[in-house]
Amino acid sequence: MSSAEATDTRSRILEAARRLLVDGAGAATRMSDIAKAAGVSRQAVYLHFESRAALLIAVTKHMDAVLGVQERLKPTRAARNGEDRVKAFVAFWGAYVPEIYTVARALMAMRDSDAAAREAWDGRMAAVREGCAAAIAALEREGRLRPNWTLTTATDLFWAMLSVPVWEQLTQGCGWSSTDYIERIQTQALATFATPG
Amino acid sequence: MSSAEATDTRSRILEAARRLLVDGAGAATRMSDIAKAAGVSRQAVYLHFESRAALLIAVTKHMDAVLGVQERLKPTRAARNGEDRVKAFVAFWGAYVPEIYTVARALMAMRDSDAAAREAWDGRMAAVREGCAAAIAALEREGRLRPNWTLTTATDLFWAMLSVPVWEQLTQGCGWSSTDYIERIQTQALATFATPG
DNA sequence: CCTTTCAATTTACATGATGTCAATTGACAC
DNA sequence: GTGTCAATTGACATCATGTAAATTGAAAGG
Numbered sequence: 081m082s083s084a085e086a087t088d089t090r091s092r093i094l095e096a097a098r099r100l101l102v103d104g105a106g107a108a109t110r111m112s113d114i115a116k117a118a119g120v121s122r123q124a125v126y127l128h129f130e131s132r133a134a135l136l137i138a139v140t141k142h143m144d145a146v147l148g149v150q151e152r153l154k155p156t157r158a159a160r161n162g163e164d165r166v167k168a169f170v171a172f173w174g175a176y177v178p179e180i181y182t183v184a185r186a187l188m189a190m191r192d193s194d195a196a197a198r199e200a201w202d203g204r205m206a207a208v209r210e211g212c213a214a215a216i217a218a219l220e221r222e223g224r225l226r227p228n229w230t231l232t233t234a235t236d237l238f239w240a241m242l243s244v245p246v247w248e249q250l251t252q253g254c255g256w257s258s259t260d261y262i263e264r265i266q267t268q269a270l271a272t273f274a275t276p277g
Numbered sequence: 278m279s280s281a282e283a284t285d286t287r288s289r290i291l292e293a294a295r296r297l298l299v300d301g302a303g304a305a306t307r308m309s310d311i312a313k314a315a316g317v318s319r320q321a322v323y324l325h326f327e328s329r330a331a332l333l334i335a336v337t338k339h340m341d342a343v344l345g346v347q348e349r350l351k352p353t354r355a356a357r358n359g360e361d362r363v364k365a366f367v368a369f370w371g372a373y374v375p376e377i378y379t380v381a382r383a384l385m386a387m388r389d390s391d392a393a394a395r396e397a398w399d400g401r402m403a404a405v406r407e408g409c410a411a412a413i414a415a416l417e418r419e420g421r422l423r424p425n426w427t428l429t430t431a432t433d434l435f436w437a438m439l440s441v442p443v444w445e446q447l448t449q450g451c452g453w454s455s456t457d458y459i460e461r462i463q464t465q466a467l468a469t470f471a472t473p474g
Numbered sequence: 475c476c477t478t479t480c481a482a483t484t485t486a487c488a489t490g491a492t493g494t495c496a497a498t499t500g501a502c503a504c
Numbered sequence: 505g506t507g508t509c510a511a512t513t514g515a516c517a518t519c520a521t522g523t524a525a526a527t528t529g530a531a532a533g534g
Contacts, residue, residue, distance in 0.1 A: 091479080107389060110520070121483055123523095132521070189389060192304060228464050236451040237461060245442035254433040264434060265427050268469045288508080308492070318512055320494090329492070 090128045093118045094142045098183070099134055107186035111135075133197040136187050139179070140204065147179055156211065162219030163274060167266045169215045170242070173208070174262035177247045184244050203241075212238040216273065224275050234273050241265060287325045290315045291339045291455035294332055297378070300342045304383035308332075311405070330394040333384050337377070337401065344376055353408065360414030360471055364463045366412045370405070381441050402440075409435040413470065421472050438462060447467050 084116060095106045097116035100109045104117075111132055115122040129135040156172055159165035177184075192195035217224045240246070242265070250256045256264070293315035297306045301314075308329055312319040326332040353369055356362035374381075381401075388393035410432045416422045422431060437443070439462070447453045453461070 110440060110519085111355045111522090123484085124482055126522070127285075127481070189386075192386060220520095226468075228461075233461065234454075236453065237445060240446045240451075241438070243442060243446055245440060246437045248339075248350065249440055250433060256430075260430075264425075264430060268434060268465075271423075272465045272468045275379045307490095320513080321511055323493070325510070327493095 087113065089118075089120060089124065091129055093120065093135070094139060097139050098143060099236075101136075101139065101183045103184055106182045107189050109186065114189075131194070131196075133190055133194040134201075136190065136197065137200040138181070139183055140187065140200070143180060147177070148174070150174060151251055153211075156215075159218070161225055162215065162222050163270060163277070165215045165218040166274070169211050170266045170269060171262050173211075174243050174247075174258055174265065177244060178251070178258060181244070181248070185248075188244065205217050205239075208242065209235065209239045212242065219274055225277055226273055229273060238269060238273065241269065286315075286317060286321065287419070290322055290325055290332070290337060294336050295340060298333075298336065298380045298383055299376075303379045304386050307381065319425045322358055328391070328393075329389050330391040330397075332395040333380070333387065333394065336380055336463065337384065337397070340377060340380060344363065344373070348409075349373060353412075358414070359412065359419050359421055360467060360474075362415045363435075363466050363471070366408050367463045368459050368468060370408075370439050371444075371455055371462065374441060375448070375455060378445070382445075385441065402436075405439065406432065406436045409439065416471055423470055426470060435466060435470065438466065 091115060097114045098114055105113065111125055112122045115125050116123070122214075125135065126244060129138060146272070152172055152175070156165060156168045159168045168212070187197055187201050191201055194199075214230070216225065216229075216234045216238060219234075220231055225231075229237075230241055247261065250261055251258070290311060294306070294311045297310055298304070302310065308322055309319050311321050311332070317323070322332065323397055326335060326436075327398065349369055349372070353365045357366045380397060384394055384398050388398055410428070412426060413422065413426075413431045413435060417428055422428075426434075447458055448455070456464075
């Protein structure tokens with residue numbers, strides 16, 4: 081069955097790309113590396129993906145399915161107050177970023193040269209912003225958002241605190257563990273945005 | 278006088294590069310663009326600078342001189358207490374980044390592919406970290422550093438808050454003005470690190 | 475059995491950037 | 505004049521992405 085084989089090859093490419101991006105050369109991974117790892121010719125990759133950018137974008141989607149993002153987000157939605165929600169979202173994010181980091185970096189690096197990559201990245205980040213906005217809104221509903229902030233400005237800043245480069249600098253550069261990152265960003269977010277309990 | 282002419286050409290290249298990076302195509306600026314703008318051949322650029330990375334690094338140094346970094350840092354050192362010092366450093370940074378931003382971006386983008394660029398960038402960022410550390414240390418000397426933080430962890434996080442990508446996201450992405458940025462990051466830094474007045 | 479179809483292969487090529495090399499020009503200094 | 509040195513010109517190497525065309529091989533279906 082040719083279409084089943086095709087799907088199979090496509091998946092093999094996707095998996096090979098994911099593996100190389102996560103464990104291998106990271107953002108420096110080339111199309112030929114991926115082809116070799118998948119056991120196909122370089123041109124076969126272009127048969128399934130329009131461009132390097134399209135492949136990277138497909139890998140991120142593939143990973144979301146594998147990692148079960150929706151499942152991981154449940155505690156966030158279950159939070160019973162604003163403070164819990166902020167903490168839950170930071171905890172989700174702090175556990176999630178390490179798994180997508182190298183792929184995210186590759187996509188980020190392509191933003192300058194490829195419009196599709198830029199759009200895909202912006203879309204993912206817009207989804208993260210939604211999560212930030214929901215947490216801030218929960219605080220605000222309880223009257224616990226500090227008067228310095230509006231919904232928008234607090235969301236902007238919370239979102240920036242959670243950006244991938246910040247995570248990168250703190251964990252890769254400063255040697256923070258995942259737990260360190262989560263606890264300290266939770267602390268900062270509450271100190272910044274929430275009125276004392 | 279041949280050596281005077283050489284210096285002159287070198288300066289013209291540097292200035293052309295600076296102009297293109299700041300006002301022109303930004304990080305996408307090519308060696309040939311710079312040569313054309315300086316009115317010399319592309320190869321003449323390589324006569325003065327080993328590589329694109331070396332040229333970018335030279336541009337940042339050139340800009341520090343032009344922008345008078347030391348002068349701008351004076352208010353920071355003149356601050357009479359920790360809170361003032363934190364605020365002064367954020368104010369300095371918030372006024373400084375817009376001027377170096379596009380050049381910084383070009384250098385950042387080269388980090389992956391060029392070791393010299395990476396080193397140069399890390400060096401600049403290490404200097405910024407010094408500024409962060411000094412401000413945090415001033416707070417701590419007054420017993421106003423919140424007990425959640427150590428000198429190191431607070432410096433790490435303050436430094437990350439001031440990173441260029443955060444500035445970029447807030448000002449370019451979220452539309453914050455320079456004043457917005459300065460005021461709000463000051464607020465966040467004090468809320469996070471300083472015990473209430 | 476033969477033919478169509480379609481994924482995949484092989485090989486070659488186009489492009490666009492950085493960086494290298496060698497021969498040449500032109501001006502100024504001694 | 506002759507040597508020196510910056511700069512020019514033009515060709516070339518390299519390395520990655522992406523394109524194109526001809527070919528193979530296997531499965532599906534009359």
